[in-house]
Amino acid sequence: MAGPDFPVQEYENRLEAIQSSMSTAGLDALFFNTEAEIRYFTGFRTLFWQSPTRPWFLVVPRSGLPVAVIPGIGAELMRAAFVGEVRTWSSPDPDDDGLTLLVDALRPFSRIGLMMGRETSLRMPLADFDALRAGLPGSTMIDATAMVQRQRMVKSEAEIATIAEICAIASKSFAAAPMLFREGQTLAEAFRAFKIELLRNGAEDVPYLVGGAGQGGYGDVISPPSEDRLRAGDVLMLDTGATLRGYFCDLDRNFAIGHASEVARHVHDTLWRASEAALEIARPGRTCRDLFEAMAGVIGEDGGDVGRYGHGLGMQLTEPPSLVGFDETELQPGMVITLEPGMRVGPGKIMVHEENIVIRNGPAELLTERAPPDLPVIGG
Amino acid sequence: MAGPDFPVQEYENRLEAIQSSMSTAGLDALFFNTEAEIRYFTGFRTLFWQSPTRPWFLVVPRSGLPVAVIPGIGAELMRAAFVGEVRTWSSPDPDDDGLTLLVDALRPFSRIGLMMGRETSLRMPLADFDALRAGLPGSTMIDATAMVQRQRMVKSEAEIATIAEICAIASKSFAAAPMLFREGQTLAEAFRAFKIELLRNGAEDVPYLVGGAGQGGYGDVISPPSEDRLRAGDVLMLDTGATLRGYFCDLDRNFAIGHASEVARHVHDTLWRASEAALEIARPGRTCRDLFEAMAGVIGEDGGDVGRYGHGLGMQLTEPPSLVGFDETELQPGMVITLEPGMRVGPGKIMVHEENIVIRNGPAELLTERAPPDLPVIGG
Numbered sequence: 001m002a003g004p005d006f007p008v009q010e011y012e013n014r015l016e017a018i019q020s021s022m023s024t025a026g027l028d029a030l031f032f033n034t035e036a037e038i039r040y041f042t043g044f045r046t047l048f049w050q051s052p053t054r055p056w057f058l059v060v061p062r063s064g065l066p067v068a069v070i071p072g073i074g075a076e077l078m079r080a081a082f083v084g085e086v087r088t089w090s091s092p093d094p095d096d097d098g099l100t101l102l103v104d105a106l107r108p109f110s111r112i113g114l115m116m117g118r119e120t121s122l123r124m125p126l127a128d129f130d131a132l133r134a135g136l137p138g139s140t141m142i143d144a145t146a147m148v149q150r151q152r153m154v155k156s157e158a159e160i161a162t163i164a165e166i167c168a169i170a171s172k173s174f175a176a177a178p179m180l181f182r183e184g185q186t187l188a189e190a191f192r193a194f195k196i197e198l199l200r201n202g203a204e205d206v207p208y209l210v211g212g213a214g215q216g217g218y219g220d221v222i223s224p225p226s227e228d229r230l231r232a233g234d235v236l237m238l239d240t241g242a243t244l245r246g247y248f249c250d251l252d253r254n255f256a257i258g259h260a261s262e263v264a265r266h267v268h269d270t271l272w273r274a275s276e277a278a279l280e281i282a283r284p285g286r287t288c289r290d291l292f293e294a295m296a297g298v299i300g301e302d303g304g305d306v307g308r309y310g311h312g313l314g315m316q317l318t319e320p321p322s323l324v325g326f327d328e329t330e331l332q333p334g335m336v337i338t339l340e341p342g343m344r345v346g347p348g349k350i351m352v353h354e355e356n357i358v359i360r361n362g363p364a365e366l367l368t369e370r371a372p373p374d375l376p377v378i379g380g
Numbered sequence: 381m382a383g384p385d386f387p388v389q390e391y392e393n394r395l396e397a398i399q400s401s402m403s404t405a406g407l408d409a410l411f412f413n414t415e416a417e418i419r420y421f422t423g424f425r426t427l428f429w430q431s432p433t434r435p436w437f438l439v440v441p442r443s444g445l446p447v448a449v450i451p452g453i454g455a456e457l458m459r460a461a462f463v464g465e466v467r468t469w470s471s472p473d474p475d476d477d478g479l480t481l482l483v484d485a486l487r488p489f490s491r492i493g494l495m496m497g498r499e500t501s502l503r504m505p506l507a508d509f510d511a512l513r514a515g516l517p518g519s520t521m522i523d524a525t526a527m528v529q530r531q532r533m534v535k536s537e538a539e540i541a542t543i544a545e546i547c548a549i550a551s552k553s554f555a556a557a558p559m560l561f562r563e564g565q566t567l568a569e570a571f572r573a574f575k576i577e578l579l580r581n582g583a584e585d586v587p588y589l590v591g592g593a594g595q596g597g598y599g600d601v602i603s604p605p606s607e608d609r610l611r612a613g614d615v616l617m618l619d620t621g622a623t624l625r626g627y628f629c630d631l632d633r634n635f636a637i638g639h640a641s642e643v644a645r646h647v648h649d650t651l652w653r654a655s656e657a658a659l660e661i662a663r664p665g666r667t668c669r670d671l672f673e674a675m676a677g678v679i680g681e682d683g684g685d686v687g688r689y690g691h692g693l694g695m696q697l698t699e700p701p702s703l704v705g706f707d708e709t710e711l712q713p714g715m716v717i718t719l720e721p722g723m724r725v726g727p728g729k730i731m732v733h734e735e736n737i738v739i740r741n742g743p744a745e746l747l748t749e750r751a752p753p754d755l756p757v758i759g760g
Contacts, residue, residue: 053698
């Protein structure tokens with residue numbers, strides 16, 4: 001059985017940083033029940049989270065090592081992780097699925113931080129959470145979302161190296177596009193071919209692969225692939241979140257099938273110039289809003305509302321911050337973000353483009369192999 | 381863009397069944413925020429749930445069609461789904477991420493059911509959920525877990541056909557094991573080869589692939605693959621939850637590398653006979669506990685506690701019911717379940733075995749190609 005993905009120093013650094021923030025904020029403990037946070041602080045990584053049956057808990061005290069409160073089935077893997085203590089129960093349990101153990105673990109603490117804010121969820125039954133609150137009358141639950149997100153936004157060199165590796169795998173896979181995609185192929189076949197290419201090139205998993213194809217643009221960017229066949233004049237887009245040791249890349253690429261329309265080439269060029277404008281100014285001191293506005297300036301108002309223009313990236317496909325007008329987060333060295341401008345091409349048609357970068361002292365560093373400014377044509 | 385995966389009649393049946401239960405229970409509406417439930421009632425299927433940024437909501441009234449309250453980015457796909465109305469907002473929003481729209485959608489209802497019980501979670505920020513409760517002073521939130529789980533446990537023929545198809549794909553992929561796995565290969569390589577085989581054979585995704593290998597058994601069944609190399613005498617186990625149109629199979633198979641020890645062969649035979657004992661009695665009128673006890677009877681007390689011996693299967697890798705001593709759920713035609721006996725082989729070593737079946741009037745039907753009673757040997 002493999003231990004955590006990084007040397008112990010990585011987890012010690014993470015713990016030290018969060019405990020310092022907890023001290024400043026006057027929090028006695030943090031309580032986590034979600035995959036990313038538990039993995040971030042302990043290195044506990046398993047696909048077993050796919051099963052919704054069992055809850056998993058972690059308590060991070062203001063001083064000392066984290067305490068895991070988990071189903072017995074995970075005990076061996078968790079003991080190899082960065083925790084001071086592993087408390088287990090036999091789960092599923094019809095009457096008490098870890099709740100008594102959890103109340104006991106949290107009772108010593110009066111100010112308990114947890115994730116309650118934007119981009120978070122509660123991965124345990126709501127009834128059990130209500131019972132937890134009722135079972136801790138002496139404790140106050142405090143929103144620690146900002147504190148935890150602020151820390152996770154800035155990646156260590158070890159994290160950046162992992163993300164860079166999966167970005168390189170995805171870039172290499174996209175470079176094989178002329179061999180993978182062709183006119184007459186169904187979108188489902190194209191997706192399958194690309195997934196296999198990603199795995200062959202070293203991706204561990206492909207939890208996210210969406211895309212679309214259509215004459216001069218595509219209808220949406222979240223659908224599963226259809227059985228429609230690629231036709232000459234289609235623009236094909238694939239957007240992939242492949243993973244390596246639990247870290248994501250998140251990039252997309254466009255390809256014209258057979259030939260590219262004037263409009264599609266123009267839009268691709270505009271999106272490329274938009275990401276270039278953001279790339280040029282992406283450095284410490286600038287804000288997420290600055291990047292958003294740099295891209296919006298190139299795209300112009302007729303680009304329409306196609307959501308934000310990028311986001312944080314790491315253990316999750318999308319993480320804070322957001323490249324939107326309301327996000328004033330200052331860029332810091334070590335932040336890994338996506339540049340993801342999009343625009344309306346025509347009625348019900350859009351095009352998007354996405355690169356991954358890391359903020360450095362000085363110019364940002366591209367983690368993806370930069371897309372060409374000219375829309376590539378396959379089989380032309 | 382593809383519409384829902386099943387004909388509209390499927391969703392009409394689901395709606396009619398749940399509305400009948402709601403009427404009996406005196407519920408005015410159901411409120412959902414999780415992927416499986418929203419997909420179950422509307423057919424809305426997208427990998428976009430991988431991004432934790434945006435919440436998605438569905439309101440199912442006691443009469444009439446469901447109302448979706450979702451981020452604008454999903455509007456087009458949701459309009460093609462089985463809903464009466466789609467209300468959208470531009471998400472992410474820093475101050476009101478759909479909450480006002482959601483409160484408005486739920487305000488007409490006084491008794492609102494939601495998923496609060498075992499095997500559920502809350503996929504929206506807790507702070508927003510607290511605000512939702514506070515914003516609906518005239519409404520009561522009632523746990524509807526049992527009602528929804530009871531309905532989802534029994535699959536339609538359309539669902540069963542989809543699960544049967546992905547089970548056949550996984551069985552075919554396991555049949556290729558002698559070509560895929562070999563002594564000297566790392567576990568990571570074996571996993572990658574198997575994932576590619578699944579995709580080649582028609583799987584859409586492989587969200588879950590865990591396993592282990594070791595001399596005469598493996599240490600745990602939830603770890604990611606290591607870089608350890610397969611050695612003669614190892615027992616290799618792969619447990620896969622591959623998907624097709626959003627439905628899972630969940631089966632595992634064991635292989636001896638080079639040669640099989642006496643103990644490993646004995647344990648494999650015992651596990652096979654345990655699943656056979658459950659298979660023989662699996663029919664309407666029997667309970668989950670009966671199946672559990674049939675398997676426990678074969679395994680004996682020295683099998684140790686390796687969790688439950690199976691579970692429901694469908695849109696999620698694991699669903700209710702559970703094959704455990706406390707689950708008195710009566711088997712009904714259309715229930716798809718896994719038979720998953722496991723036992724301790726020695727200190728820190730276990731072996732598991734898993735088949736998928738559907739309960740029918742009369743004997744149960746195997747969806748997986750039955751494993752051979754004798755532990756298969758690769759490269760012997």
